[in-house]
Amino acid sequence: MRLAVVGTGYVGLVSGVCLAARDHDVTCVDINPSIVSRLNAGEPTIYEKGLPELLERVIQAGRFRATTKLHEALDTTDLVLISVGTPSENGVIDLRYVLGIAREIGEYIRDHDRHISVVVKSTVVPGTTDTAVRKAIEEASGKGPESFGLGMNPEFLREGEAIEDFAYPDRIVLGHEDPQTLARLEELYAPWAVDKVRVNTRTAELIKYANNALLATQISAINEIANLAAALGGIDVMDVVKGVHLDKRWNPITENGRAAPAILAYLVPGCGFGGSCFPKDVQALRSQGVQQGLPMRMMNAVLDVNDLQPAQVTDIVAREIGDLRGKRVVVLGLAFKPNTDDVRESASLKIVRALLDQGADVSAHDPIAVDHFRRAFGDDAAKVKFVEDWQAAARAAEVVIVATSWADYKPLAELGLADTVLFDARRMFRPAQFESSRYLTIGRRVA
Ligand SMILES: NC(=O)C1=CN([C@@H]2O[C@H](COP(=O)(O)OP(=O)(O)OC[C@H]3O[C@@H](n4cnc5c(N)ncnc54)[C@H](O)[C@@H]3O)[C@@H](O)[C@H]2O)C=CC1
Numbered sequence: 001m002r003l004a005v006v007g008t009g010y011v012g013l014v015s016g017v018c019l020a021a022r023d024h025d026v027t028c029v030d031i032n033p034s035i036v037s038r039l040n041a042g043e044p045t046i047y048e049k050g051l052p053e054l055l056e057r058v059i060q061a062g063r064f065r066a067t068t069k070l071h072e073a074l075d076t077t078d079l080v081l082i083s084v085g086t087p088s089e090n091g092v093i094d095l096r097y098v099l100g101i102a103r104e105i106g107e108y109i110r111d112h113d114r115h116i117s118v119v120v121k122s123t124v125v126p127g128t129t130d131t132a133v134r135k136a137i138e139e140a141s142g143k144g145p146e147s148f149g150l151g152m153n154p155e156f157l158r159e160g161e162a163i164e165d166f167a168y169p170d171r172i173v174l175g176h177e178d179p180q181t182l183a184r185l186e187e188l189y190a191p192w193a194v195d196k197v198r199v200n201t202r203t204a205e206l207i208k209y210a211n212n213a214l215l216a217t218q219i220s221a222i223n224e225i226a227n228l229a230a231a232l233g234g235i236d237v238m239d240v241v242k243g244v245h246l247d248k249r250w251n252p253i254t255e256n257g258r259a260a261p262a263i264l265a266y267l268v269p270g271c272g273f274g275g276s277c278f279p280k281d282v283q284a285l286r287s288q289g290v291q292q293g294l295p296m297r298m299m300n301a302v303l304d305v306n307d308l309q310p311a312q313v314t315d316i317v318a319r320e321i322g323d324l325r326g327k328r329v330v331v332l333g334l335a336f337k338p339n340t341d342d343v344r345e346s347a348s349l350k351i352v353r354a355l356l357d358q359g360a361d362v363s364a365h366d367p368i369a370v371d372h373f374r375r376a377f378g379d380d381a382a383k384v385k386f387v388e389d390w391q392a393a394a395r396a397a398e399v400v401i402v403a404t405s406w407a408d409y410k411p412l413a414e415l416g417l418a419d420t421v422l423f424d425a426r427r428m429f430r431p432a433q434f435e436s437s438r439y440l441t442i443g444r445r446v447a
């Protein structure tokens, strides 16, 4: 079927390309002309593995194109997915981009007598699609609710695994307010033989928030337990995690009834969660609850624990070696997680800031996120030495902090850095790999 996707960030571009790869005819719309021309030239505008090949394939097949003109895209479709950003403004969701698009679509509907389904794919707080989006379209079109369709189809992909996650989702949520929109969504996702959840739009919206909020809760909970394990001493929290994880309520069960290989999903303790979504979505949910008169104590706690977690790194290092003033420290990993160049809310921003504040001589490395980090860090980025050769920097440093678990850093264990303090802030190594070094981490105190 033919569809338009508005907003070509991580969600819009990956959705557009993956839907085109399943034989749909996709027009992606973005306000940014440089994004549009790069996409039409087959050049991905975000870093995501597998994307360059897939983009080239769908362009060659004539099933994918980009434009800045929303109305042109609407001329050839009766289904539009809105996937623009929904940033946080002081902890409250900012709907201006979603509503701006809704109004533009409304103006198109005013001038055309066709039934179009407007489906929100961006993460929006429960009640947005059936109230604010509906109102924006009605006001701009001057037409009633029967003249257009409304849907909400949340996205669960992870950055760095986006293509794989879109191609093999655990389920697809088909939020809808009218049968025609449901039928169109069914057709769109017909190639996916997975569980489909058919609900109204506000339920779809809460499913998305509940999913992110519960994953974030699990991370903050294990981080708090990790901090306790370290305070008590004589416990490695990874042994605790493994013991807990064998409980099948945490561990997916395979068809033969046995536990799947241990994927410690959202139970790996570390220096806190970052990214463009967990922090913003938990804040947005908290604000919505507070507006409803609820105390939202859990969401407060999840955010409080997470805010303080990066400081564990510098606190523990300072306890081991004393004053950090003048100490040569290298931070490995600046992205909020591996396989992405995204540094939004990355724990590394706070770790580097704390190191500079304490007077350390800071070097940093990331395979692909240095430019984004520089921009996000502002003027003080000039105080950080960004290095190309991380192994040389690690050899020259007194302290090495692994802040993002890029596979590139695995050889660290073979460098034989006997006198260096190694801080594994993502539990990517086993302590035994560093028997002869000073290995420090979250959730394990060296006596
Ligand atoms: N990044 C992720 O991994 C995930 C994000 N989400 C949600 O999806 C939504 C989009 O997120 P991202 O893709 O990360 O955003 P993004 O910020 O990467 O991309 C948004 C895109 O929309 C474009 N845009 C803004 N205003 C526009 C307009 N008026 N017309 C056309 N294009 C316009 C921007 O130029 C940009 O390319 C958010 O609500 C987010 O919470 C959901 C699941 C995963």
Ligand SMILES: O=C(O)[C@H]1O[C@H](OP(=O)(O)OP(=O)(O)OC[C@H]2O[C@@H](n3ccc(=O)[nH]c3=O)[C@H](O)[C@@H]2O)[C@H](O)[C@@H](O)[C@@H]1O
Pocket (backbone or CB within 6 Å): 123, 155, 156, 157, 158, 159, 160, 212, 215, 219, 264, 265, 266, 267, 268, 269, 270, 271, 272, 273, 274, 275, 276, 277, 278, 336, 337
């Ligand atoms: O709504 C969104 O945008 C997306 O948010 C997350 O995806 P993402 O932010 O890309 O990354 P994750 O892999 O979930 O990691 C988020 C953060 O949690 C941290 N994390 C993750 C897992 C863990 O066990 N411990 C831990 O500290 C990671 O280091 C990272 O900083 C969700 O996993 C996606 O399902 C969702 O679609």
